[in-house]
Amino acid sequence: MSSAPRTSPASPDRDSRGTKAGGRVTLSVLAEKKALGEPIAMITAYDYPSAQVAETAGVDVVLVGDSAAMTVLGYPSTVPVSLEEMLMLAAAVRRGLSTPLLVGDLPFGSYEASDERAVATAQRFVKEAGCDAVKLERGGTSADRARAIVAAGIPVMGHVGLTPQTATALGGYRSQGRTAERALEVAQDALALQDAGCFSIVFEAIPSALTDAIMPHLDVPVIGIGAGPATDGQVLVFHDLLGIYDGHAARFVKRYGDVRAAMVDGVAAFAEDVRERRYPEPNHGYTMAPDETARLKELLTAAWSRRSDLA
Numbered sequence: 001m002s003s004a005p006r007t008s009p010a011s012p013d014r015d016s017r018g019t020k021a022g023g024r025v026t027l028s029v030l031a032e033k034k035a036l037g038e039p040i041a042m043i044t045a046y047d048y049p050s051a052q053v054a055e056t057a058g059v060d061v062v063l064v065g066d067s068a069a070m071t072v073l074g075y076p077s078t079v080p081v082s083l084e085e086m087l088m089l090a091a092a093v094r095r096g097l098s099t100p101l102l103v104g105d106l107p108f109g110s111y112e113a114s115d116e117r118a119v120a121t122a123q124r125f126v127k128e129a130g131c132d133a134v135k136l137e138r139g140g141t142s143a144d145r146a147r148a149i150v151a152a153g154i155p156v157m158g159h160v161g162l163t164p165q166t167a168t169a170l171g172g173y174r175s176q177g178r179t180a181e182r183a184l185e186v187a188q189d190a191l192a193l194q195d196a197g198c199f200s201i202v203f204e205a206i207p208s209a210l211t212d213a214i215m216p217h218l219d220v221p222v223i224g225i226g227a228g229p230a231t232d233g234q235v236l237v238f239h240d241l242l243g244i245y246d247g248h249a250a251r252f253v254k255r256y257g258d259v260r261a262a263m264v265d266g267v268a269a270f271a272e273d274v275r276e277r278r279y280p281e282p283n284h285g286y287t288m289a290p291d292e293t294a295r296l297k298e299l300l301t302a303a304w305s306r307r308s309d310l311a
């Protein structure tokens, strides 16, 4: 990578995450950031190059989100993505990442049925993909699964509000907790996940007023996505923030780039160069010493004459 890791202006021996050179973001670093009121930056990544981008850009937490189902695998929702697919993506991210905390998203159907199933799935994320922690969605029985995974020694991040794995039951991909009763349910889910031992919780697509009301009751870092400014950090999907994904973007998405347009322009320019015979140019080829070229011609002539003898 050509660009150097960003350093914090306040402290030249630390990078923008506040970690010392060569240090890793741990659960204690995140807890300390919350205590100090330092915002936590989290993004998703799904492969080796996006992990390298996250590493170099200096984010604190990288989530191999099951949003991969839609952004990189082309499924219509997060529901169909399999455990094997998620593990392959998470392992690729691990190979491109050393400093941020790496969280793997447990896909739909891989943890809900029992504590044993949840622990076994979480262990695969740690053992096979090298994740530092896992994330699961919803309160209720998911809080029980979170407790079991934490008891097995694996840190868990919770996720409340809009939980895309169960969006159908929530009435679709829409903001949650907009009535006092539903807001109370979201708050109860968050508290249940904290009580279960989650080290952090994602709030997705809930009113800012609901976030404001819950925050004083939570000791663990809360990462928001469409949950207003009061959370301890913010997360966005890599493809949304860079403008790589062509689909519909939620209202909370802010685009920081138009990478898809740059990619289409580059590929279109290549195709045009090929068709116009402008590519490759002489400097894109390999050379051969003139005496080797002359010798090759002799060898080919001899080979061809042997073939015509046989015909």
Ligand code: KIV
Binding pocket: 044, 063, 064, 065, 066, 067, 068, 105, 159, 202, 225, 235, 237
């Ligand atoms: O899958 C995902 O990308 C997520 C984030 C939106 C938090 O769960």
